[in-house]
Amino acid sequence: MKVLLLNPPAPRLCLRDYFCAESAKADYLWPPLDLLVLSGLLAEGFEVEVLDALAEGLDEAQAASRIERASPDAVVALAAGFRLDADMAFLARARGRRPFRLVVSGDVPRAQPAWFLERYPEADGVLMDFADPSVAEYLRGGKGVPAVRVRGPGPAPPALGGPLSYPLPRHERFPLARYRLPLLAPAGTPITCLLTALGCPFSCGYCSFPSLPYRLRPMGEVLDEWAALLRLGVGGVFVRDLSFGPGPERIHAFCEGVRAADRPLPWTCEVRLDLLDEASLTAMKGAGCACLLFGLENLDPAPLERLGRRVDAGRLRRLALHCRHIGLPTLGHYILGLPGQSLGSEWVNVVRACAFPVDYMAFNRFVPRLGAALRGAGPAGPDLDLDVSTGRASLRWILAAASLLFYAHPRRALRLVRLLGPGGLTAQAAHLWKRTIAPPW
Ligand code: SF4
Numbered sequence: 001m002k003v004l005l006l007n008p009p010a011p012r013l014c015l016r017d018y019f020c021a022e023s024a025k026a027d028y029l030w031p032p033l034d035l036l037v038l039s040g041l042l043a044e045g046f047e048v049e050v051l052d053a054l055a056e057g058l059d060e061a062q063a064a065s066r067i068e069r070a071s072p073d074a075v076v077a078l079a080a081g082f083r084l085d086a087d088m089a090f091l092a093r094a095r096g097r098r099p100f101r102l103v104v105s106g107d108v109p110r111a112q113p114a115w116f117l118e119r120y121p122e123a124d125g126v127l128m129d130f131a132d133p134s135v136a137e138y139l140r141g142g143k144g145v146p147a148v149r150v151r152g153p154g155p156a157p158p159a160l161g162g163p164l165s166y167p168l169p170r171h172e173r174f175p176l177a178r179y180r181l182p183l184l185a186p187a188g189t190p191i192t193c194l195l196t197a198l199g200c201p202f203s204c205g206y207c208s209f210p211s212l213p214y215r216l217r218p219m220g221e222v223l224d225e226w227a228a229l230l231r232l233g234v235g236g237v238f239v240r241d242l243s244f245g246p247g248p249e250r251i252h253a254f255c256e257g258v259r260a261a262d263r264p265l266p267w268t269c270e271v272r273l274d275l276l277d278e279a280s281l282t283a284m285k286g287a288g289c290a291c292l293l294f295g296l297e298n299l300d301p302a303p304l305e306r307l308g309r310r311v312d313a314g315r316l317r318r319l320a321l322h323c324r325h326i327g328l329p330t331l332g333h334y335i336l337g338l339p340g341q342s343l344g345s346e347w348v349n350v351v352r353a354c355a356f357p358v359d360y361m362a363f364n365r366f367v368p369r370l371g372a373a374l375r376g377a378g379p380a381g382p383d384l385d386l387d388v389s390t391g392r393a394s395l396r397w398i399l400a401a402a403s404l405l406f407y408a409h410p411r412r413a414l415r416l417v418r419l420l421g422p423g424g425l426t427a428q429a430a431h432l433w434k435r436t437i438a439p440p441w
Contacts (some may be wrong), residue, residue, distance in 0.1 A: 002047040002140060004072035004100075005035040008090050009053040009063045012434070014080055016087075018240065019110045020209065020369070021080030023364050027424075027431045028181050029055055031174045032299065032406050033077055033193050034105045034130035042136055055178040060090055067094045072138050074101040076127065079107035081370060092122040103127055103138070103148055111208060111371035117151040121327070125150045129160045131198055161415070162199050164215035168228055176234065182420055182428075183291040183331060183360065184268045185236035188372035192229060193240045194267075196222045196254060202240040203309040208371035209242055219250065225255040230262055236290070239269035246272055251280045255287035266290040274315055278322045285328040291360075292323060296332035300345065300354040303338040307374065320357045329415075331360035336402065337395045338366045346395075350402045359415055363402045365395050399431060 007016065013024035017032035017121050023090045028314040035050060042048050048071050051061035067075070079087040081299035095102060105127035109116040115125040125138060125148040134145035148162045176190035183192055185226060245251045258265070266288050284292070298304050304311055334353045336346055353361055368374040407413055417425060
């Protein structure tokens with residue numbers, strides 16, 4: 001039985017993996033984590049083929065021909081909530097040319113499986129957990145498995161959970177050199193993703209990840225995958241944990257294992273910076289961490305606290321300065337447009353963000369994820385406003401202006417030029433411009 005793991009084409013760069021979709025804020029793209037994990041999980045017992053049409057720059061006609069040529073019995077495809085009709089229309093057309101069983105993985109499908117399956121009859125199932133081995137059982141014809149939700153009545157599937165362990169993902173089947181993450185490695189370097197934990201142990205009210213059971217992967221398995229990536233010649237790894245660590249013990253275990261490997265390999269990760277300490281940061285730098293990504297969220301404490309998230313700006317500043325001291329570059333994620341913030345306070349916020357000691361800043365629009373406590377599971381519909389990077393709001397101009405103001409600082413501008421080079425800088429500027437003026441998806 002042949003299974004095709006598919007990232008469909010799109011007119012602009014976007015990320016659809018890990019049940020969290022958004023358009024790319026700059027010219028970056030990483031291998032879809034869901035498909036990577038499935039490539040290992042399904043390799044035993046299935047013939048697995050991978051098509052990342054987005055990374056390969058295929059248009060719809062080219063991608064559809066490749067699917068037809070692959071002739072799969074089943075397709076596991078990603079779909080983004082903010083362009084769900086378009087993604088599903090493409091999949092329906094592909095399925096019309098050559099029938100296959102279709103399982104969809106995405107933010108809206110997972111948050112609203114019953115609504116999704118009713119609206120899109122071309123989908124047979126919704127992926128609820130890409131690391132659960134019962135996906136294979138479903139593809140073999142099994143029913144009532146926890147990893148895949150299907151339409152119609154029937155007994156409730158067993159609860160998800162259990163230990164996180166899966167066979168080595170087949171990174172080599174992905175077009176690794178087509179992915180790019182300038183903060184990790186120069187363009188053209190093969191990069192990939194790795195997971196040490198699934199889900200997140202925290203519960204911010206605007207985030208949907210608390211609905212995914214939090215599970216740790218055995219560190220030995222993680223380091224075995226690291227060794228395999230070295231053998232494969234990968235030049236950079238994005239550790240896709242939602243909150244790497246988060247405690248010092250696992251951070252030190254990972255860093256020691258990585259330091260003991262044959263050669264250094266740059267990596268990056270997302271952290272809750274407020275939960276780290278100086279010793280962990282120094283260990284990460286020593287183990288080859290190329291850039292630390294963290295949610296600065298917003299430096300106006302009141303609106304954030306109303307959303308159930310506290311940020312200790314003083315502690316964050318101290319730790320960010322420590323990163324600067326040890327030469328570990330940092331990128332903050334900043335959220336604008338929190339409920340209760342006026343246009344005037346947005347600008348105060350932008351000034352606050354620009355004064356914070358990080359090297360890079362990504363400005364996002366506040367959008368509670370579907371399935372987050374603040375938003376609930378619905379209502380769903382084709383007009384969902386879900387893209388934190390652009391969306392329809394006029395705030396996109398503030399997002400663009402905030403980025404320009406942040407990088408107008410000579411030290412940051414110089415760092416950016418050094419990182420990207422003139423060609424890369426032009427590509428990023430062009431991406432920012434297109435993203436700002438582009439019509440909604
Ligand atoms: S916002 Fe970050 S820390 Fe909070 S629940 Fe989501 S992933 Fe976890």
